Amino acid sequence: YNTGVQGDDWPQWQGPNRDGIWHEQGIIEHIPENGLPILWRxxxxxxxxGPAVTGERLYVADYIKTEGALENNPNNRSLLSGTERVLCFDTTTGKELWKHEYDCPYSISYAAxxxxxxxxxxDRVYALGSEGNxxxxxxxxGKLLWEKDFKKDYDASTPIWGFCGHPLIVDDLVICVVGGEGSVAVAFDRVSGTERWRALTASEQGYCPPTIIESAGIQQLLIWDADNLNSLEPATGxxxxxxxxxPMYGMSIMVPQLGELNGDQVLFASGIGKIGALYxxxxxxPGAQVVWRGGPKNAVYCANSTPFIEKNTIYGCDCQTGMLTAVDLESGDRLWETSVPTSDTDRPAKHGTAFLIRQAPP
Structure with a gap:
């Protein structure tokens, strides 16, 4: 779409800093009645x-199914044959510049x-497929420089909803949520692909992307697996x-969010089954202590989208009610909730999937 402004790079999930903040100016406030003009498709x-954009190139991953029935059943795995692809397009014309593809049978739920x-x-693209490629x-x-197979290399089981942890670059490392004994988190040399360290064992690896925070004067790597919220030393694990x-069903999904309360740094995380806490x-x-835990009628329980904290309020889409919900940071009490951004009817959409992107000046 042409909005009349030149956007900055968006080279990974949630943007340049993985914080979901869009640093743009001159943004239109209303979509024209006839929609935005389409430049290419x-x-x-x-x-x-999602698309990753750097300079005049756009990168995206997809799947071409060749055999099998796709069932959108949250509890059943679809058995499919097909090809996973990583594609690169020219952002001005939409011309395909290259693609890399490989055979990839699926055995996951929601196997799109x-x-x-x-x-x-x-000048490198790091892509993680649903089956751990x-x-x-x-x-x-698009030339293949190196590759890993999490199932073969680490004896990791494919989660029922597939591998979901967007790879994270930290200095000379690329860090992934993998799975297997002692290897929930694995760091690779981002140039050579050599393993640098592995850490953690859990009942399942979970779905939460690895993330970096600054706390206690140092960088800390957060890994939320199916059992625990962990902090690791990024360089060593x-x-x-x-x-x-x-959370229920091993569904650690949202990225834990940093905030400030009464001059102290706090961290919020929550998931399905009304599991949540502020630390x-x-x-x-380095250390964390519980300030409050979520209950049946407080907090916000996020699965499909990551919330954010602004001053003394948590804003997030509740995975049970489908409501965009505001929560008092200090007490965990709900301040208000609305279905306006998450549903086009008066009936809230359970597991609503509104994705929250903040806009802030450069």
Missing amino acids: VPLGGGYS GPRCTPTVHD FLCLDAKN RQLWSEPLK SLAKDS
């Missing part, structure tokens, strides 16, 4: 990958295609602290 296969948005960094490609021509936080983070050394 291209056909794609199925999938949940890849879950992860490609991560683009230093992790690729490093040359961003210019050494565990700094761990707190039990176990106070220690100032002098």
Whole structure:
């Protein structure tokens, strides 16, 4: 769509800093009655990958099904034959510049295609497929530089809803949520693909992307698996602290969110089954302590979209009610809720999927 402004790069899931903040100016406030003019369109296969944009190139992943019946049943795995692809397009014309594809049988629920948005960094594209195929490609021509197979290399089981943890670049590492004994989190050299460290064992690896926070004067890597919210040292994988936080069905999905309360740093995370907590983070050394836990009628329980914290309020889409919900940061009490952004009817949409992107000046 042409909005009359030139956008900045959006090279990975949730933007340049993985914080879901859009630093643009001159944004239109209302969509014209006849819609926005379409500059180009291209056909794609199925999938949940968002586009990653750097310069004049757009990267996206999809799936071309060749055999099998796709069933959107949350409890059943669809058995499909097909091809996963990573594609690159010219952002001005929509011309396909290259594609990399590989055979990939599926045995997951909601098996439309890849879950992860490609991560683009230093002329390389890092793409994680639904069945644990992790690729490093040359961003210019799509040439395969190195690859990993999480199931074969780490004896990881494919989660019922597929591998979902968008790869994270930290200095000279690319960090992934993998699975298997002692390898829920694995760091690879981002150039060579050599494993640098592995850490954590859990009942399941979960679906939450790895994320970096600054706390207690250092960088901390957060890994929320199916059982615990963990903090690791990014360079080594050494565990700094761990707190039990176990959502139903292993559905640790949302990225834990940092905020400030009464001068102290706090961290919020929640999931399906009304599982959620606010933690106070220690100032002098890495650590976390529960401030409050969610209950039946407070907090907001996020699955399909990540909430955000603005001043003393948490804003998020509740996965049970489908409501956009505001929560008092200090008490966990609900301040208000509305279905306006998440449903086009008066009836709330359970598991509503409104995605929250904030706009802020550059």
